[in-house]
Amino acid sequence: MDRTASRVAIVMGSQSDWPTMQAAVDTLGQLEVxxxxxxxxxxxxxxxxxxxxxGAAEEGFEVVIAGAGGxxxxxGMIAALTHLPVLGVPVQSRALxxxxxxxxxxxxxxxxxxxxxxxxxxxxxxxxxxxxSILALSDDSLADRLRAFRARxxxxxxxxxxx
Ligand code: RP5
Numbered sequence: 001m002d003r004t005a006s007r008v009a010i011v012m013g014s015q016s017d018w019p020t021m022q023a024a025v026d027t028l029g030q031l032e033v034x035x036x037x038x039x040x041x042x043x044x045x046x047x048x049x050x051x052x053x054x055g056a057a058e059e060g061f062e063v064v065i066a067g068a069g070g071x072x073x074x075x076g077m078i079a080a081l082t083h084l085p086v087l088g089v090p091v092q093s094r095a096l097x098x099x100x101x102x103x104x105x106x107x108x109x110x111x112x113x114x115x116x117x118x119x120x121x122x123x124x125x126x127x128x129x130x131x132x133s134i135l136a137l138s139d140d141s142l143a144d145r146l147r148a149f150r151a152r153x154x155x156x157x158x159x160x161x162x163x
Contacts, residue, residue, distance in 0.1 A: 061084060129149075132146055
């Protein structure tokens with residue numbers, strides 16, 4: 001495995017998914033986890049999808065975050081092509097507000113899992129945090145950074161609302 005490679009792949013079906021998926025990139029950046037963002041469309045670039053899924057582990061990625069909207073088969077197809085953990089982010093669609101994306105990603109048949117997060121930016125952020133938690137199982141310094149992240153988050157919550 002290439003130890004200089006990025007640890008997390010963040011793939012999205014379209015450029016239009018970037019405003020959502022950027023939250024995953026930003027969150028991994030805060031935790032100093034290396035990642036690489038790519039556009040891989042299941043229906044517009046099927047050969048790229050196949051090459052990415054087949055080669056992801058060999059490229060050195062340890063976790064894949066895949067975001068897509070609408071008939072969002074991207075995360076499931078990637079999960080079919082790799083043994084790496086795949087975290088799916090349903091991107092909010094115009095037609096059905098992302099419910100279509102969510103149902104397309106979450107309801108995988110038994111045997112090929114996709115860890116499905118919330119619709120939109122919250123899902124992208126949490127996919128990054130979950131990816132970091134997975135990597136932290138064998139990375140003590142990342143575990144420390146995750147604990148510090150949580151402590152900062154807790155510290156940011158005021159005791160009382162500002163009236
Ligand atoms: C999916 O279709 C993408 O993931 C995106 O969320 C949605 C719309 O794509 P564009 O038409 O904006 O390229 O493939």
